[in-house]
Amino acid sequence: MNLDTALGLDREPHGSSDDPDLLDFSANTNPEVPPGVEEVYREAFADARSYPAEPPAAFREAAADYVDCDPEAVVPTPGGLAAIRLTIGLAVDAGDTALLPAPSFGEYAREVRLQGGEPAFVPADAVLDADPADHALAVVCAPNNPTGTDYERAALERFAARCRAADTPLLVDEAFRGFTDRPSIAGTEGVVVARSLTKLFGLPGIRTGFAVATGEFGAALERARRPWNASVPALTTGAYCMRQDAFVRETRERVRAERSRMATALAERYDVVPSEAPFLLLDVGEAAGGRSVERVVADARDRGVAVRDATTFRGLDSHVRVAVRRPAENDRLLAALGVRDGARGDAGATDAGNDDV
Secondary structure, eight states: HHHHHHHTTTOOOOOOOOOOTTTEESSSSSSOOOOTTHHHHHHHTTTGSSOOOSHHHHHHHHHHHHSOOOGGGEESSSHHHHHHHHHHHHHHOHHHHHEEEEESHHHHHHHHHHHTEEEEEEEEEGGGGGGTTOOOOEEEESSTTOOOOOOOOHHHHHHHHHHHHTTOOOEEETTGOOOOOOOOOOOHHHHHHHESSSTTTTTTGGOOOEEEOOOHHHHHHHHHSOTTTTTTHHHHHHHHHOOOOHHHHHHHHHHHHHHHHHHHHHHHTTTOOOOOOSSEEEEOOOTTTOOOHHHHHHHHHTTTTTTTEEESTOOOOSHHHHHEEOHHHHHHHHHTTTTTTTTTTTTTTTTTTGOOO
């Protein structure tokens, strides 16, 4: 047994197929990027011959406008996971517990265990009703991965108030919140928000993100951040993306419309979990005639589409997760999963009714 397995630190795969012959619905990044972003990235080369400005004021201002907070509260990081790791590293010590949603992003538990702490799991749809007292940290993913569950601002604020009263920092992972029109909770006292460019802007390889926190914990995050921890191209590209309001609106509208269309079609054969995110969680078990996850994933792959085996998420044993992409691509997914889109009048797959997908 290797050390990661012994410590319960096995990495949960993010999805994302590396097979160029497959249409990838296993990852949940935007298939579109903002117009002009490649040119901006290329033009950053000249500035990359010097160290980034420290602190990176232009990036902090763009991020502050993006989530409506004070620029001084923005802590730039190389991706959202870096913001999560920095927060957990400061909040959790050996022997501590952290309140975590399940099912949800497996890296929360991994990072807690790396600090010598122990996850205290609660159902993701009931996390805001949990008691944060006696925990070193509470975590909420809004919307949640992989269920797509989101939380109303008022409910989040009430939970944040209870966390403050218990002196428990609250980490809110807003990796998918940009796909909704709901405001960020960034800047709320006692709350750390984690954001990235990975999902909404379709740029996972840029490795740009940030945390937002105020007060003593915000100051601690700023002190713990390494100088020059994000490259000039990453900072420049990130600032540009966060100012592309039209792109964000168009993406939200496309995802909302396509998610609804896909959910209706997929409900013919699968139990579809309601979602506010750019993905759908499907139960392929009893509601789908008892098909196994392995069979669904393999058959979709044979038809040229990669879907995410969601059984790696805690508490899910008969589920797959599928991204919401562009309309024509989504049609291919429906075909691979053997359903008919009544709204478009298209058959999902030829002879799909005879296939045990």
